[in-house]
Each structure stands twice: as C-alpha cells, then as structure tokens.
Amino acid sequence: MSLEDLVEEIRRRGEAELRTITDEQAQASARIASERDERIAEIRAESVRTTEAEVARERAQRLAAAKLQARKQLYEAREKRLEAAIQGTRELLSAYTDTAAYAPTLKRMYQAAIDHLGKSLRVMGRSEDAAVLGKIAGKAFDPSPQAILGGLIAETTDGSRRLNLSFDELLRLREDRVRELLA
Numbered sequence: 001m002s003l004e005d006l007v008e009e010i011r012r013r014g015e016a017e018l019r020t021i022t023d024e025q026a027q028a029s030a031r032i033a034s035e036r037d038e039r040i041a042e043i044r045a046e047s048v049r050t051t052e053a054e055v056a057r058e059r060a061q062r063l064a065a066a067k068l069q070a071r072k073q074l075y076e077a078r079e080k081r082l083e084a085a086i087q088g089t090r091e092l093l094s095a096y097t098d099t100a101a102y103a104p105t106l107k108r109m110y111q112a113a114i115d116h117l118g119k120s121l122r123v124m125g126r127s128e129d130a131a132v133l134g135k136i137a138g139k140a141f142d143p144s145p146q147a148i149l150g151g152l153i154a155e156t157t158d159g160s161r162r163l164n165l166s167f168d169e170l171l172r173l174r175e176d177r178v179r180e181l182l183a
Contacts (some may be wrong), residue, residue, distance in 0.1 A: 082179050086171070089178065090149060093167045099149040103132050106152060109165045110136045113154035116163050125152040125166075 047138055061065060097101055106129065113121060123137040127145035134141045148166035156164040171178065 009148070011166075049157055086175065086178060089171065090167075093149050097128070102150065107136050109152050110154070113139050113163050115153070115163065117154055117156050117161055120157050121154050122157055123152050126150060 036065050048160055106125075110123060110133075113123065121140055122142045123133055123140050124142045124144060124146050125133045126148055129150070129152070130141075130145075134143075146166070148168050149171075151166040151168075151170065153162065153166055
C-alpha cells in the first residue's frame with residue numbers, strides 16, 4: 001500500500017465519518033425542529049383552548065350580569081308602578097272620605113268595632129270626621145284627632161284591646177293582596 005493509497009483511504013474514511021456526522025447532525029436538527037414544531041403546536045392549541053375557555057367564562061359572566069341587571073330594573077319598574085298604584089289607591093280613599101257613602105261606612109265600622117270589642121269602647125278618628133263620629137258613637141267618641149286617611153280606631157275603655165279600622169291600616173294589612181291585584 002502506497003502512501004497515496006493510504007492518504008486516499010484516510011480521506012475516504014474522513015469523508016464517510018463527516019457524512020455520518022453530518023447526517024446524524026441533520027437528523028438531530030430535524031428531530032429537534034420536529035419536537036420544537038410539535039411543542040409550538042401544543043402550546044398554540046393549549047393557548048387557543050385557554051383563550052376560548054376564558055372568553056366563554058367572561059361571556060357567561062357578562063351575560064349573567066346583564067340578566068341580573070335586567071331583572072333588577074324590571075323589579076324596580078314594577079315596584080315603582082305598584083307604589084304609584086298604591087299611592088293612587090290612597091288618593092282614591094282620601095277622595096272617598098268626601099262622598100256621601102263615607103258616613104254609612106263609618107257606621108258599619110263602628111258596628112264592627114262593637115261586635116269585636118263590646119259596647120264599652122272609645123272611638124277615635126280624623127278631625128274632619130268628628131261630627132259624623134260624634135253622632136254615630138255618642139259619648140264613646142274621643143275628639144283627639146288621629147293622623148289617618150279615614151275610618152276609625154276603636155279600643156276598649158281600659159285600653160287593653162284595640163281595633164284599627166283606619167284606611168291606612170286596612171291598606172297596609174292588605175297591601176300584598178292589593179299588589180297582587182295590581183300586578
């Protein structure tokens with residue numbers, strides 16, 4: 001074997017080793033690039049899933065908040081309407097006290113008070129109703145004025161039992177029913 005053959009053999013082996021190393025390095029680079037691309041795809045997919053979940057959660061929160069606000073506004077509007085209707089009822093009751101039908105109503109209220117509390121009682125009412133209540137109740141009428149829309153308040157002479165038949169109290173006691181009727 002000559003020197004040239006030896007050099008040629010070394011060069012061929014070197015080129016073969018270089019090709020092997022280059023091929024291995026290219027395969028390693030391709031594998032690393034492939035792993036990198038897979039990891040980037042996974043990260044992107046996870047980012048998309050996370051973003052979609054966050055957007056869905058945010059949308060659901062905003063939708064729930066909007067529904068709650070709408071319910072609140074609906075309730076407030078309904079409550080305003082009912083309060084206006086109850087105020088209108090108060091005005092109608094106040095206007096009723098100026099009609100001719102009011103005196104017989106007071107007489108029926110007085111009779112109901114007698115039925116519930118007995119004959120020994122004290123009757124109170126508005127100062128505007130003093131003349132009518134004085135005629136109906138006689139000596140049982142207490143002239144001290146009460147701050148009520150109309151009707152009367154009766155109590156036993158010893159003060160142990162009381163029957164409030166004022167329009168204010170009757171409306172308050174039946175406010176839920178009135179609200180139900182007006183709704």
